[in-house]
Amino acid sequence: MAPADSTPSKASSKAEAKAALKNLKAQQKAEQRDRKARKKANKQEGFFARIKQVFTMTRSYDPNIGWWMALAFFATFGVFFLLFTLLLNWVTGLLIGLPFGLLAAMIVMNRRAEKAAFSRIEGRPGAAAAALSTLKRGWVVTEEPVAMDPKTQDAIFRVVGKPGLVLITEGPAGRVNKLVEKTRKRFSPILRDTGVPIHVIQSGRGDQQVPLQKLVKTIKKLDKKLTKHEVNAVDRRLTALPISRPPIPKGVDPYRTRPDRKALRG
Incomplete structure (x- = not known):
């Protein structure tokens, strides 16, 4: 009778181990997905935070930066929207015009940011x-x-x-x-x-x-x-x-001064 009683117990223990292992793998996958989602969110937050920082710095030098960016966006968007609307349809024109308009606005901001960064250090030693x-x-x-x-x-x-x-x-x-x-x-x-x-x-x-x-x-x-x-x-x-x-004058070494490279690259 003892061997017959031990067989169901062994089967149940194996089933419990498989279930536990399955739950552990599912938990690990869920944690991995959460980590990836948090990492992606942090990257997006960092990206937009850098854009905001560059825009704020540039606006202190060039108050009209917002208008120039808007002009670049609408001009580029309008050209691509009309072109692809005439060639294909308005949905395609919208989908293609939006990213190119945003790209044009970012290029304008990067150029103005570079000019602002150099204007802040121009005339200083180094x-x-x-x-x-x-x-x-x-x-x-x-x-x-x-x-x-x-x-x-x-x-x-x-x-x-x-x-x-x-x-x-x-x-x-x-x-x-x-x-x-x-x-x-x-x-x-x-x-x-x-x-x-x-x-x-x-x-x-x-x-x-x-x-x-x-x-x-x-x-x-x-x-x-x-x-x-x-x-x-x-x-x-x-x-x-x-x-x-x-001989270097006393105090802070002026030749250690460097502009924000992220601001220059956008």
């Missing part, structure tokens, strides 16, 4: 370095100036890329020329046998100077002369050159 920090792959940018006048705080920053060596100046055009010539003489012996060109771009609002917001575009327009491997080789040569660091 503003050129902050603009250069937005250069992407293929460019080697020094965070600190390679030459600096401690009295006037005129400075020169170094960028190495496919166009060669690019020296970016900060300071009035006439006054910074002496610093440029000294820097040229220091780098020329190293690059003399390599044929690497040396470009000088003066940042600022004066004559023959490049505004801060156009600095990166101006650098990218320079003629390409080097390959990726040659860029790395030139950077190693220049890095090996001993640099006499200029």
